Amino acid sequence: MTVPILHRSSVLVLNRHWLAIDAITPMVAFGQLVTGSARALRISGDSIQPFDWEDWRGLEIPEGATTIGTPGGKVRVPTVLVLTRYAKVPLIRPVFGFRGLWERDQGRCQYTGRVLKPAEANIDHVLPRSRGGMDSWENCVLADRKVNTRKGSLTPEEAGLQLLTVPRVPKAVPATFRIRNAWEVEDWKHFL
Template identity: 45%
Template sequence: MRTLVLNAGYEPLAVVSFKRAIVLVMNEKATVVERIEGDPVWGSGASVDRPAVIVLTRYVRVPGGRRVPVTRRGVLRRDGHRCGYCGKAAATIDHVLPRSRGGKDTWENLVACCLRCNNVKGDRTPQEMAWELRLTPGAPRGTQWTVRGTDRADPRWEPYLALAA
């Protein structure tokens, strides 16, 4: 069981285990906003409902902007596992501007690509191949990208994640 942690301003911060959430509540660093009924945690003195959503009592300043690191898995997920050139199922990633020509590993230069298109394209640009990208690659946005763990969101979290969007 996982618990959504909200900052004092009700923006999502992270997803933690229910054990960590109970420790935060017991130490009065957070309060429970929503509980999971019917499956309590038993302690030596009492039972406590498992928290589904907690809010911190003090505001936590998150340093810097939340930049999503570029990963192969992230590029495939951003593009829906569909080739950026033909639209078929993609299992690899491709540099729009090839690395041999100075292309970097950035969200704007990487697209999901099927094996066939990746091999045919080789060391050329889409313009040289007379190909068009189906989408404009860019950095992903939204809470499911900036808040760790929300890609497998609990339905109870939806109203709180919608506030941050």
């Protein structure tokens, strides 16, 4: 299934200091352009020029550029926006769950140290849920499915296992570190 162009996170957002902070959909990008919260960047080789909405919609559209139709004619979809007022670089944490635990534990079984494939891993509750253990960063680790099955409803000590690291809430990181160019947008390479 292909994702419609207006719903892909294919527009890079820069704060007013030109640091990458997010990736948004063209739909959201046009809203920010029209309200004046952001300016679109036209990138051609090493030349980078910011444009507000009025100027952007009047630009000549290069061959092969993605466009949308408007009542006033076609408008090029921007690939990069720079916010006019926002200066911060937000800090974000992984969301608790399998993916977040995978990132925190770096895809490694916290009992054996073995690097796992996603299909070989699952979430282990250090203090099993059957014994009052909670779904939390401090009580859950990534574990090899086989090891976790053997452990069952025992604590690591009872099962003869030892954790490699004490499970903790992961530190927040700048949003810039989490942006991935999934659509391989050429213009993003200037900023990531």
